[in-house]
Amino acid sequence: MKKQTLHTIQALKHKGEPISVLTAYDSTFAKLISETGVEIILIGDSLGNVIQGQDSTVPVSMKDMCYHTTCVARGNKGALLIADMPYMSYATEKQTLKNAAKLMQSGANMVKLEGGEWLTESIRKLTERGIPVCGHLGLTPQSVDALGGYKVQGRDKAAAEKLEADAMALQDAGVSLIVFECVPKDLATRLTQKLQVATIGIGAGNQTDGQVLVLQDMLGLNDDFQPKFVRNFMAEPGVQSIKDAIEAYVKSVKDRSFPSESHTFD
Numbered sequence: 020m021k022k023q024t025l026h027t028i029q030a031l032k033h034k035g036e037p038i039s040v041l042t043a044y045d046s047t048f049a050k051l052i053s054e055t056g057v058e059i060i061l062i063g064d065s066l067g068n069v070i071q072g073q074d075s076t077v078p079v080s081m082k083d084m085c086y087h088t089t090c091v092a093r094g095n096k097g098a099l100l101i102a103d104m105p106y107m108s109y110a111t112e113k114q115t116l117k118n119a120a121k122l123m124q125s126g127a128n129m130v131k132l133e134g135g136e137w138l139t140e141s142i143r144k145l146t147e148r149g150i151p152v153c154g155h156l157g158l159t160p161q162s163v164d165a166l167g168g169y170k171v172q173g174r175d176k177a178a179a180e181k182l183e184a185d186a187m188a189l190q191d192a193g194v195s196l197i198v199f200e201c202v203p204k205d206l207a208t209r210l211t212q213k214l215q216v217a218t219i220g221i222g223a224g225n226q227t228d229g230q231v232l233v234l235q236d237m238l239g240l241n242d243d244f245q246p247k248f249v250r251n252f253m254a255e256p257g258v259q260s261i262k263d264a265i266e267a268y269v270k271s272v273k274d275r276s277f278p279s280e281s282h283t284f285d
């Protein structure tokens with residue numbers, strides 16, 4: 020696969036070609052995923068759940084994120100690497116710059132922060148200094164306690180208006196991408212049409228500019244709890260290996276057959 024950059028990703032939005040994104044936390048999977056044509060690898064703080072066995076992403080540290088970003092960067096063959104800034108690593112502007120620099124030095128091409136309007140000054144400072152930023156709106160797992168659990172966001176009028184205002188504020192501040200997690204399909208579709216920057220959905224319907232899933236979820240390894248928006252690609256007809264499952268995921272993202280209505284919130 021040719022090397023992915025901000026420009027190749029933005030070009031996919033303009034062409035209307037869906038962008039495929041998967042999480043990875045180690046070198047072996049980073050190599051396999053990038054060689055299978057996934058354009059973006061997210062070193063998600065979901066590693067707290069799927070690697071460390073924690074109940075949430077809150078315990079994940081900068082040290083953890085830098086370690087896994089380094090591992091992924093060693094195996095990666097051309098995907099754009101986004102690293103999550105973990106819980107409380109971007110509470111102040113000073114902390115944000117220092118910690119984002121550490122993730123970039125570990126091999127990330129972009130950092131991801133959860134939150135809306137309150138982050139705009141930090142995002143400006145990062146982008147002015149040449150650090151690309153991905154926003155994350157809707158269900159933001161680092162705020163699970165404040166949100167009262169893992170729930171769909173933006174369902175009523177006021178919440179939808181707030182989400183829209185946050186998305187526009189993030190774009191104005193300079194983000195290159197926005198993840199929408201657990202947002203009703205109609206809202207995610209409308210915002211995708213309105214925004215110039217590409218949107219990546221997880222539980223946000225099939226009309227966002229791209230899709231992301233946690234690797235372990237799409238490989239059917241999380242049998243304790245399967246969120247509505249997850250499809251187990253290992254269980255697809257004809258899939259006999261992890262590589263086949265990742266190829267099936269990329270194909271289903273590209274032809275928009277994933278996510279289907281059964282994986283979507285309204």
Ligand code: KIV
Nearest residue numbers: 042063064065198231
């Ligand atoms: O941490 C993560 O894996 C994420 C995705 C679920 C979007 O933020």
